[in-house]
Amino acid sequence: MILAIETSTPVCSVALGKQGSIIEKRIEGRGVHSERTFTFTKELLDRYNIEVKDLDAILFSKGPGSYTGLRIGAAAIKGLLFGQSIPLFTLSSLVSFSVPYLEQHKPIHAVIDARREHLYHQKIELLSSGDLQITSPVVKELSTLRSDLNRDEIIVGTGWERLQLASEDDYKMVGTEGVSAKNLIMAWNNTITKPLFKQQDVETFEPEYLTMAQVNNSAIRE
Numbered sequence: 001m002i003l004a005i006e007t008s009t010p011v012c013s014v015a016l017g018k019q020g021s022i023i024e025k026r027i028e029g030r031g032v033h034s035e036r037t038f039t040f041t042k043e044l045l046d047r048y049n050i051e052v053k054d055l056d057a058i059l060f061s062k063g064p065g066s067y068t069g070l071r072i073g074a075a076a077i078k079g080l081l082f083g084q085s086i087p088l089f090t091l092s093s094l095v096s097f098s099v100p101y102l103e104q105h106k107p108i109h110a111v112i113d114a115r116r117e118h119l120y121h122q123k124i125e126l127l128s129s130g131d132l133q134i135t136s137p138v139v140k141e142l143s144t145l146r147s148d149l150n151r152d153e154i155i156v157g158t159g160w161e162r163l164q165l166a167s168e169d170d171y172k173m174v175g176t177e178g179v180s181a182k183n184l185i186m187a188w189n190n191t192i193t194k195p196l197f198k199q200q201d202v203e204t205f206e207p208e209y210l211t212m213a214q215v216n217n218s219a220i221r222e
Helices: 033-047 067-081 093-104 142-148 181-188 212-216
Strands: 002-006 011-018 021-028 057-061 088-091 108-113 118-126 132-134 138-141 154-157 172-174 198-200
Touching (some): 011 033, 011 181, 057 067, 057 181, 088 181, 093 154, 093 172, 093 181, 108 142
Parallel strands (some): 002 057
Antiparallel strands (some): 002 011, 088 198, 108 118, 118 132
């Protein structure tokens, strides 16, 4: 059994993978993570009479993303795994967003709102050869990302509406409905994406927080 937690955006999602099925508790809104991350986790475990020690692993969407959401998600996991021997595996939040759309074999632009005139961006594509092409996550100015997009490509995540594309009908646009802890379990069960997970030391693990200082730091701009 696998527990997955996604808190990198205004979406708070907790999912449980059990015997081939995925069950999710999910809510979207400002400030929801502090209450719902813990309650959703407890509700899912209690519903199926599962204890933390029964889990095979916990998966976490590590960011980039909201400082508050990621901090709360990480704190919840550290609390759950205190004194346990359950492994923790993390995956880029942006890569996680792309998982349900990989089989379309189109470039996927995964984005997270980075405020001001920026979006966090990562481009992912599953080629017809079966190879996975992934760029490094970067902070991009809206104008730069707008020029990088081509017709019929997929854009998924938060903040993409600020791109103000001339014709959104030329693209497949997926908003917060594409943000889910279920994606992490799908990626874990996929032989192509499972190697992208990284095992973390629970005590020392820190998510990839997004702060305004990062956005203003020219070292992470293209």
